[in-house]
Amino acid sequence: LEYYGKVSYLKAGLAYADRITTVSPTYAREIQESGERGFGFEGLLRRRSSVLSGVLNGLDTETWDPDRDASLPSRFGPSDAPAGKAVCKEALQRECGLEVRRDRPLIGVVSRLDYQKGLDLALPALEPLLGRSQLVVLGTGDPSLTESLAALERRHPGAVHFHRSFDETFAHRVYAASDFFLMPSRSEPCGLGQMIAMRYGAVPVAARTGGLVDTVFEDDAAGRPANGFLCAPNDQASLSEALGRAVGAYRGPRWDALVRAAMAGDFSWDRSVES
DSSP states (O other), X not given: OEETTEEOHHHHHHHHOSOEEESOHHHHHHHHHOHHHHTTOHHHHHHTGGGEEEXXXXXXXXXXXXXXXXXXXXXXXGGGHHHHHHHHHHHHHHHHTOOOOSSSOEEEEEOOBOGGGXXXXXXXXXXXXXXXXXXXXEOOBOHHXXXXXXXXXXXXXXTEEEEOSOOHHHHHHHHHXXXXXXXOOSOOSSOSHHHHHHHTTOEEEEESSHHHHHHOOSSOGGGOOXXXXXXXXXXXXXXXXXXXXXXXXXXXXXXXXXXHHHHXXXXXXXXXXXX
């Protein structure tokens, strides 16, 4: 039970458990390799690696189903996503006081406003793109991030909307309306936001960490079609580059394939149980 001169019942559990699981395969590796991720348990976790595994989180696919979602102004599935998302996007633009523009991608964020989530890196990366894109953020949390988002909204009326509350119904509408979904996390054990976003046809722009690595692919390696854009975690320059690639790809020759690949992903618990 000893943990740096103190007692840790969590350490005892890790030492004596028959099996140890966490919420994604990549995070299972990260907590063995890094003190920042392992919080002092990384040595013990390495010694117990034979019984440690990552089981990717799954979604409630009934709650998160754009084809049956009563929160949306237009329901849609993979076959009619472009038309359905266009209706949802225009409705959200009007609701949020944004310019009604189909030619500009809408970037969505649904998140805790917290250092871990990397949004302090995202704001300077996003601002140069707001002349040709729009941003809707739903979240509460850190007061300094809250003020930074409010200031960004004031500087870019018609292009930025900051929704300062936790509102699950509004979150559904953000997922359905967004063209891109931003998750620049410094760490992310698994993440559900990127899975929900892809199910709703929003292409993720995410940091290469934890479960984001296991669900978002920028190339066709290992036979997996590209379904998003990736950047290095905790790296504003890399994030700016990834956002630039994403905005540049909007409605380009690869766009329909990206959306189809995102919506084709199976993020159900059935898939996680089988794996």
